[in-house]
Amino acid sequence: MMKITVAGAGCGSKMLYTEEFKDAIRKADLVLTSLKDISELILLNENVKTVSVTDTIEYIRENEDRNVNLCVCASGDTGFYSIARIIKKSVKGTGELTFLPAVGSLSYFCAKIGMGYENMKLVSLHGRDKSIVPYVCYNEYVFALTGGKVKVQDLAVQLVRAGFGDELTLYIGENLSLDGERIVTGTPGEIASMEFSDLAVVVIHNPNYVNRHRTLRDSDFLRAKVPMTKEAVRTLAVSELDIVPEDVVWDIGAGTGSVTCALCYKACESTVYALEKNPYACELIEKNAAHTGARNVKVACGTAPDDLAGFPSPDKVFIGGSSGRMDEILDLILKANPKAVICATAVTLESLDAILKGFKERGMDYTVKCVNVSAAEKLGSYHLMRAENPVYILKGSFTGNE
Numbered sequence: 228m229m230k231i232t233v234a235g236a237g238c239g240s241k242m243l244y245t246e247e248f249k250d251a252i253r254k255a256d257l258v259l260t261s262l263k264d265i266s267e268l269i270l271l272n273e274n275v276k277t278v279s280v281t282d283t284i285e286y287i288r289e290n291e292d293r294n295v296n297l298c299v300c301a302s303g304d305t306g307f308y309s310i311a312r313i314i315k316k317s318v319k320g321t322g323e324l325t326f327l328p329a330v331g332s333l334s335y336f337c338a339k340i341g342m343g344y345e346n347m348k349l350v351s352l353h354g355r356d357k358s359i360v361p362y363v364c365y366n367e368y369v370f371a372l373t374g375g376k377v378k379v380q381d382l383a384v385q386l387v388r389a390g391f392g393d394e395l396t397l398y399i400g401e402n403l404s405l406d407g408e409r410i411v412t413g414t415p416g417e418i419a420s421m422e423f424s425d426l427a428v429v430v431i432h433n434p435n436y437v438n439r440h441r442t443l444r445d446s447d448f449l450r451a452k453v454p455m456t457k458e459a460v461r462t463l464a465v466s467e468l469d470i471v472p473e474d475v476v477w478d479i480g481a482g483t484g485s486v487t488c489a490l491c492y493k494a495c496e497s498t499v500y501a502l503e504k505n506p507y508a509c510e511l512i513e514k515n516a517a518h519t520g521a522r523n524v525k526v527a528c529g530t531a532p533d534d535l536a537g538f539p540s541p542d543k544v545f546i547g548g549s550s551g552r553m554d555e556i557l558d559l560i561l562k563a564n565p566k567a568v569i570c571a572t573a574v575t576l577e578s579l580d581a582i583l584k585g586f587k588e589r590g591m592d593y594t595v596k597c598v599n600v601s602a603a604e605k606l607g608s609y610h611l612m613r614a615e616n617p618v619y620i621l622k623g624s625f626t627g628n629e
Contacts, residue, residue: 228323229291232298233314235305235329236260239426240404241267243330251327255298259283261310262302275300280310284317291318304331308351308372332428333370336400339410342430344370352377353425358498360389361523363431365439365495374425379418382429386415389522394435401427437520439492448485448515453508455483456547459600460572460618465489467570467594467622468543472496477541479531479556480504480548484512484524490545491521499524500538502531504550532559540564546571546582553581557589565625573619586623593623 234251237243244267252258252271259278260268268275278286283299290297305311305326318324337344348366352359354375359382362369373379379399386395393414401409401423411421445458456464465486470476470493478487481501490499501524503509509528516524527534532555540563549556549571560567569591573579579595586593597619601612 229287229293230296230323230325231287231314231318232296232325232327233301233305233309233311234298234327235301235303235309235311235331236262237303237329238332238335238404239302239402243335243404245327245329247327248329251298252300254296256296258298258300259286260300262300268300272298280313283310284313287314287318301329304329304333307331307333307349308353332372332400332403335403336398336428336430337370339400339403340398340430342368342398344368347430352382358385358523359431360385360391361494361496361498363389363391363395363433363436364520364522365437365492367433367436369431369433371429371431373423373427373429378425379423379427379429380421383415383418383421386431387419390517391433391522392416394433396432398430398432399423399427400429403428435520437492439495441492443485443489443492443519445485447519448483448488449511449518450483451507451511453483453505453511455485456572457600457615460598460620461486461489463596463598464545464570464572464620465493467620468493468545468568470494470543474542475539476500477535477538477544477560478502479535479544479546480550481512481526482508482547484508484515484526486545486547487512487524487526488515488519488521490543491516491523494523494543497523500541501526502529502534502538504528504530532556535559538563541567543567544569549578549581551581553585554588557585561589568622568624570620570622573621574616579619579621582619582621582623586621589623591623591625593621596620 232251234248258272258275265275301310311326347368347370348362349370350362351372353372356376397418399411472495474494476490476494476499478501481487481503487501512526544560571582599617601614603610604613
């Protein structure tokens with residue numbers, strides 16, 4: 228039966244190799260690694276092969292029943308976005324599987340800059356087309372691996388475009404533990420014009436990060452003459468969607484952006500795409516997003532469903548207004564993702580009927596709630612309850628998608 232040892236090589240320098248790591252390399256019948264420079268490994272074991280992650284997994288699956296002592300040499304640490312996790316999912320579980328830790332880039336770099344990492348949000352953007360902005364909005368410290376599609380300078384550009392140009396401090400570590408090691412500190416605006424290689428990590432400090440767990444109040448928003456979903460309804464409607472941090476969310480008919488910002492707080496590792504037809508309201512959404520710190524939003528000025536085509540497939544959708552085109556909107560959403568969960572609000576009976584009919588005709592499961600809210604209002608020396616218009620909250624999805 229195959230014995231597999233996944234050994235972390237650390238940041239790159241042989242000076243960081245642990246004795247346990249070197250012993251595992253020496254004793255292996257075969258060493259597989261995706262590291263480009265294997266010169267130091269060959270000094271420990273002549274039978275070292277450079278292969279891709281895919282080829283490593285394929286070899287393990289094809290030879291798992293053989294009596295082979297295999298060592299997989301992983302870059303960095305085995306516990307941080309490592310091939311170790313992929314191997315654990317791939318093996319049948321009948322063989323012996325051991326992980327050996329290493330001094331990875333996280334611990335090495337934080338030691339270099341004299342910073343603890345117990346409260347950091349850890350993110351990998353290496354080879355992934357993903358934005359750093361959501362993580363920075365809601366965490367004081369973020370540690371990110373970069374490389375491939377997103378290098379440090381690209382990350383800095385993302386932050387500048389989100390309005391973080393001079394509000395953050397970035398600590399960049401390049402070629403850590405190797406010749407040419409470089410440590411740079413600066414704001415996103417300063418870093419955006421610089422060049423960094425694939426072998427770079429970054430710690431981002433946002434002293435004004437937002438507590439995403441707090442409830443947004445009506446007083447948190449600029450309103451002017453644009454209709455706004457009130458606090459109680461907003462809170463209930465957003466909770467109906469059961470948003471998880473990674474969800475891609477649409478807000479159709481976003482108005483002032485009060486619901487948009489609440490959705491952003493929930494989708495704190497993703498992006499909310501807000502569509503609004505009123506140009507003045509679009510500006511207001513941007514202002515409210517900046518004011519509440521909900522910068523993980525992209526605002527489009529246009530009408531639904533025509534201007535939804537450029538949005539990525541949604542996991543959750545809130546519909547605050549449809550301009551009489553509910554059927555077309557529902558069809559587009561379900562075409563983009565048949566598993567999408569949809570929440571819509573209605574004030575008039577006609578809107579209620581249109582949403583309800585839309586869910587029914589498509590065979591969707593649905594719930595309907597009528598919310599009646601009254602708030603105390605002072606009248607002389609007394610307080611009376613002033614009732615707001617009832618609002619209907621409807622949720623629709625297909626069976627098993629909730």
